[in-house]
Amino acid sequence: MSPLEFLADHTYRTVFIGVSIIGLVSGALGSFAYLRKQSLISDVISHAALPGTLLAFLAAATVWQGDGRNMLGLIIGAVLIGTLAVGYANQISRGSKIRIDTAMAIALTVFFGAGMLLMRIIANGPFPGKGGIQDYLFGNASVMTRADVVTSALVGGAALAIMLLFFKEFVLRTFDAHYATVLGYRAATVDTLLFTVIVIATVIGVKAVGLVLMVAFLITPPAAARQWTRSMPAMVALSAVIGAVGSCLGAYLSIAFVPVPTGPLIVLTLFAIFVLSLLAAPGRSVVLRAVKHARARRLLMRELDTVAVEGRAS
Numbered sequence: 001m002s003p004l005e006f007l008a009d010h011t012y013r014t015v016f017i018g019v020s021i022i023g024l025v026s027g028a029l030g031s032f033a034y035l036r037k038q039s040l041i042s043d044v045i046s047h048a049a050l051p052g053t054l055l056a057f058l059a060a061a062t063v064w065q066g067d068g069r070n071m072l073g074l075i076i077g078a079v080l081i082g083t084l085a086v087g088y089a090n091q092i093s094r095g096s097k098i099r100i101d102t103a104m105a106i107a108l109t110v111f112f113g114a115g116m117l118l119m120r121i122i123a124n125g126p127f128p129g130k131g132g133i134q135d136y137l138f139g140n141a142s143v144m145t146r147a148d149v150v151t152s153a154l155v156g157g158a159a160l161a162i163m164l165l166f167f168k169e170f171v172l173r174t175f176d177a178h179y180a181t182v183l184g185y186r187a188a189t190v191d192t193l194l195f196t197v198i199v200i201a202t203v204i205g206v207k208a209v210g211l212v213l214m215v216a217f218l219i220t221p222p223a224a225a226r227q228w229t230r231s232m233p234a235m236v237a238l239s240a241v242i243g244a245v246g247s248c249l250g251a252y253l254s255i256a257f258v259p260v261p262t263g264p265l266i267v268l269t270l271f272a273i274f275v276l277s278l279l280a281a282p283g284r285s286v287v288l289r290a291v292k293h294a295r296a297r298r299l300l301m302r303e304l305d306t307v308a309v310e311g312r313a314s
Helices: 003-008 011-037 040-063 070-094 098-124 146-164 167-175 177-182 187-203 214-224 232-254 262-280 286-313
Strands: none
Touching: 003 011, 003 232, 011 040, 011 146, 011 167, 011 214, 011 232, 011 262, 040 070, 040 098, 040 146, 040 187, 040 214, 070 098, 070 146, 070 187, 146 167, 146 187, 167 177, 167 187, 167 232, 177 187, 187 214, 214 232, 214 262, 232 262, 262 286
16 A cells, blocks of 8 residues: 555545654653653553543443543543553652552553552443553554544644643752752642653553553653753654654555554654664664774774784784
């Protein structure tokens, strides 16, 4: 299938645009989680978003008697519970001797366990519109609608706008938390705002990619972009581009050539870009570094041999 034929089809075009928005937003905002060395936080968010999504479904289906799978409602539920999970993990770390990685692992298991329990309750209960609710766990890009794409674009755009508005505060808090506090920025406020937009970047991919794979969308693009850049603005921009391009390419390949689910192939595409960045990025290339080390080793051995010969001659 040619690219023109691909884009001419409404369903394929919807998937293409939808995943590109998800990749762009998650790539840009994931840079802050990556640089703060809290890559696991995206995993916490994605797993905690499951009970948030299901609670929103239950509220819409039972209390308001509406469409339980409304994209905006599911995003709101996932954002609230995802932010709560992040705050819970950080509170455990601050209020005890437990390290942040252990606290995040605890939060991940607790919230994901609650989500699996809710999924079982929904599956066994007489809730209208519960069919396909399991897609939010593993994702199904083919069921994305134009309304879903518009919702993702608006919510993701709002998250990016917040990032741009508070970019200086986020960067200061990321690189030098103590200096940010000295300048008068409240750590709790900045962290809450930053983690909220990261939560948004995670949950907008719930329907298309699934909660399990969203961690790759947040961490792989910035990890690849870091190999090519030396400044924060450049890294955020390049990470957004890598996320969008990798998502578009993965979606196209999964539909036009390889009949496999879109989400996993996008993850593999992003991983291929990451590997290419490791091998080819100037200044940080693994290959160039190995060549330089081998050259330096040969030069050192040559000098040692010269010294040994001169010593024997004298």
